[in-house]
Amino acid sequence: MTDAVFQQDAYQTETDATITAVDGDWVITDKTVFYPRGGGQPGDTGTWRLPNGETVRVLDTRKGEGGQIRHQVERANDLAPGQSIAMKLDWDRRYRLMRMHTCLHLLSALIPCGVTGGDVGEDKSRLDFDIGDLVLDAEALTEGLQRLIAEDHPVSIETLTEAELDQQPELIKTMSVRPPRGVGDIRMIRVDGVDYQPCGGTHIRHTGEIGAMRVSDIRSKGARNKRVVITWDA
Ligand SMILES: [Zn+2]
Structure with a gap:
């Protein structure tokens, strides 16, 4: 190991x-x-x-x-x-990925729907949501992200046992990627006051580190799914 x-x-x-x-x-x-x-x-x-x-x-x-x-x-x-x-x-690349990845946590907190897929990139990233009839607005989402970034929420790592997570299945937002089972406690990421979910990725310490970000595209992926893309706003 x-x-x-x-x-x-x-x-x-x-x-x-x-x-x-x-x-x-x-x-x-x-x-x-x-x-x-x-x-x-x-x-x-x-x-x-x-x-x-x-x-x-x-x-x-x-x-x-x-x-x-x-x-x-x-x-x-x-x-x-x-x-x-x-x-x-390659720290420059990784730090960009950490900022992007953490911003996807903020995005998932702004859109109250299950996540069906996602991808983190250096220049843009995306989440796919099982959106149903909800209507999304790129400008409103960008404002929401910028507010959560400006509020500079702390990001921390916590753990839950598998049994504790089983009692709170609503904490699992990503329908496509389940946390690994049978390997001990579940790693949880808390964006204080914003988001709390299992995640094995790398994150920044405060949302303010993300910097200027915007929602650059929202498009349909199939009947129920919407793909939301974020990119640096510079
Ligand atoms: Zn994460």
């Missing part, structure tokens, strides 16, 4: 780690600051410095089996189990 540093501290950008397995160009380590693709958020990229002083690019990060985290490296020739490496995230 890989020690997933980002689950407790999404702002840690570097760590030393030891390679535990190499499989083609996919490499597993005992510890990582790299977030593996999941919940609509892309896998992290960055660089590793090797004992011989060379660096290799990490192109993607994915979940492996049994809680392992796999990194896709540019070239694995020089890598072997037991080696120590120094990891460094």
